[in-house]
Amino acid sequence: MTHAQQHDDELRSAARHFGRRRFLTVTGAAAALAFAVGLPAAGAASAAELNPGRVTENPFTLGVASGDPLPGSVLLWTRLAPRPYEADGGLPRSRVTVHWELAHDERFTRTARRGRVTAHPEFQHSVHVEIDHLDHDRVYFYRFRVGDWISPVGRTRTAPAPGARISGLTLAAVSCQAYHDGYFTAYGHLAREDVDVVFHLGDYLYEYAVNATGGARAYTDRRLPAVFDRETITLEDYRLRYALYKSDPDLQAAHAAHPFVVTWDDHETENNYAGGTPENGVPPEEFLLRRAAAYRAYWENQPLRRPQQPEGADMRLYRRLRFGRLAQFDVLDTRQYRSDQAYGDGWQVPGPESEDPRRTMIGATQERWLLDGWRDSRALWNVLPQQVVLAERRNAPTADFKLSMDSWDGYPASRQRVLDGAAAAGVENLMVLTGDVHVGYGLDIKADHRDPGSRTLGTEIVATSIASGKDGADRPANYDALTRANPHMRFFNGRRGYVTVTLGRDGARADFRTVSAVTTPGAPVATAGSFVTEVGDPGLKPA
Structure with missing residues (x-):
């Protein structure tokens, strides 16, 4: 499926969602993308994967974040944007492999978990990494890598175990x-x-x-x-x-x-x-x-x-x-x-x-x-x-x-x-x-x-x-x-x-x-x- 065909499908899906409501030319093309929010299987098939060596500017200009701590689980976030004030963030419409690492210490001498995730252009090259089966009530440190670029280090934590009587x-x-x-x-x-x-x-x-x-x-x-x-x-x-x-x-x-x-x-x-x-x-x-x-x-x-x-x-x-x-x-x-x-x-x-x-x-x-x-x-x-x-x-x-x-x-x-x-x-x-x-x-x-x-x-x-x-x-x-x-x-x-x-x-x-x-x-x-x-x-x- 070409990108144009995918875009047409998104418009038709949005039109079905609204029935007889009309689309405005001012907002239709951009805003209709907001209705294609499932995992971008079609987009992944049509978008080539970017060679990390082609990322020649720091992609971590928007920093890192974590959120919603659960017992034994953390959620990590970043978004790749070498040129954050440009509409495409400075990246082509391609998939990018992002490596992540979670550690017990800020110097990453004791790694707890590592893996990789795909940053899709459909989601503006943002990533949300959910890591489970961790220790309860524990501080962790994390970072991301694309090619030779390494993100700032973030600090996060898991929630205590259910029923734990914390003080x-x-x-x-x-x-x-x-x-x-x-x-x-x-x-x-x-x-x-x-x-x-x-x-x-x-x-x-x-x-x-x-x-x-x-x-x-x-x-x-x-x-x-x-x-x-x-x-x-x-x-x-x-x-x-x-x-x-x-x-x-x-x-x-x-x-x-x-x-x-x-x-x-x-x-x-x-x-x-x-x-x-x-x-x-x-x-x-x-x-x-x-x-x-x-x-x-x-x-x-x-x-x-x-x-x-x-x-x-x-x-x-x-x-x-x-x-x-x-x-x-x-x-x-x-x-x-x-x-x-x-x-x-x-x-x-x-x-x-x-x-x-x-x-x-x-x-x-x-x-x-x-x-x-x-x-x-x-x-x-x-x-x-x-x-x-x-x-x-x-x-x-x-x-x-x-x-x-x-x-x-x-x-x-x-x-x-x-x-x-x-x-x-x-x-x-x-x-x-x-x-x-x-x-x-x-x-x-x-x-x-x-x-x-x-x-x-x-x-x-x-x-x-x-x-x-x-x-x-x-x-x-x-x-x-x-x-x-x-x-x-x-x-x-x-x-x-x-x-x-x-x-x-x-x-x-x-x-x-x-x-x-x-x-x-x-x-x-x-x-x-x-x-x-x-x-x-x-x-x-x-x-």
């Missing part, structure tokens, strides 16, 4: 890294932190244009190509945008230092989209093509396992990870299945439309999966990594307060079903990890947020942005209004950074780590606030 676990939570808003300085500091795993809670990239000087980075010694100075629409656009973001040295350092567990929010596709509904009034078929392209590029550029491989415009990103008997992590997707935002989105006075019991944030199937998982959980801590603020968040201490229709406040019936399900399952130590809002919050989750004396059901740790919002401030302009309106808000800081959380047998500690600036590189990191919550006694207290 502690330290995680980091990050979110929202708008390249054009500043440097990823916080990632450089996170790379040096002693954490077991990093949870990325969404907005890994932004669809907005990045000008030649890198926006707020204000480059004077380099110029970015014009391909970035436009909004991402096509599969090529999204692939190139990931190349720009992943070329950042601080982001590469964090990925090399720690395994990541990723989930998306909106900007990986389009601002504030809801399920199949775009932010702007474009035809549904056009948006679903765009969503398919975005999901395809997300899979190609993230350390994800096979069950997360997309199918057309759909991708099951919600999943469950366990660290022995200490913690169960139920990673949510609050974008793909949600009802459209009430009252046209934004901050609105709540009412019958937002409070409609039929509205959902996560969809019926994901909701059942979550509640069933809690019923079966034997973990001490049940942690919910997800995207948007779950606790109520009034904008003013007045009777005519408004709520964000894009957060769980716009879906209160869905929130109540989730919290009722946690209570019915006997979840006593619930912790929610959140991103999205470009500030750090520490929140108590209340049975009735409008009654400060009501029972505390859990804690919510909101990680500020890596760069989005530029430098920020310790006390944003709405600090007094929000803290007065929300007595369950125990912490509020508007600088950039990340949060580390240590889970133990008796309690947990959260440290909000911030940098003083992101519009200039090299800012130091400091701890803006530290809080603890005790096992069996939810709620945040100053450490």
Whole structure:
């Protein structure tokens, strides 16, 4: 089968998927490729294999990564791109053999496993290597090789055995890294932190244009190509945008230092989209093509396992990870299945439309999966990594307060079903990890947020942005209004950074780590606030 014939088959397959929906000439050719997401058997047959000796430039410009640690198993990622700012990454449309190595030590004197994998052009020469039958709860080091080129060394780990009674676990939570808003300085500091795993809670990239000087980075010694100075629409656009973001040295350092567990929010596709509904009034078929392209590029550029491989415009990103008997992590997707935002989105006075019991944030199937998982959980801590603020968040201490229709406040019936399900399952130590809002919050989750004396059901740790919002401030302009309106808000800081959380047998500690600036590189990191919550006694207290 020729490449042209394969492309025609992909278009026909996509057309069948959408029935009578029309394809737009602007996005059809590139985005239709997002529907051919199975293993590229036909592509493998038609694409020749590249002699590694012909790779004359470093193919590992986008670094290495690992993700989703399981008991006795690691997932390794890289993507070959000698010229990352070119549409083809600087490689011909050929298969490339990539050798990988896993070792017990950073110098690779004690090899644990080695093998090889094919990087297919259909997946932009990305590779996802799943290695099983390893030791439980063990740190490993890894690297890749193409010809004479050797990648940077990455550090990863396996999860403890099921049922293992481990004494502690330290995680980091990050979110929202708008390249054009500043440097990823916080990632450089996170790379040096002693954490077991990093949870990325969404907005890994932004669809907005990045000008030649890198926006707020204000480059004077380099110029970015014009391909970035436009909004991402096509599969090529999204692939190139990931190349720009992943070329950042601080982001590469964090990925090399720690395994990541990723989930998306909106900007990986389009601002504030809801399920199949775009932010702007474009035809549904056009948006679903765009969503398919975005999901395809997300899979190609993230350390994800096979069950997360997309199918057309759909991708099951919600999943469950366990660290022995200490913690169960139920990673949510609050974008793909949600009802459209009430009252046209934004901050609105709540009412019958937002409070409609039929509205959902996560969809019926994901909701059942979550509640069933809690019923079966034997973990001490049940942690919910997800995207948007779950606790109520009034904008003013007045009777005519408004709520964000894009957060769980716009879906209160869905929130109540989730919290009722946690209570019915006997979840006593619930912790929610959140991103999205470009500030750090520490929140108590209340049975009735409008009654400060009501029972505390859990804690919510909101990680500020890596760069989005530029430098920020310790006390944003709405600090007094929000803290007065929300007595369950125990912490509020508007600088950039990340949060580390240590889970133990008796309690947990959260440290909000911030940098003083992101519009200039090299800012130091400091701890803006530290809080603890005790096992069996939810709620945040100053450490």
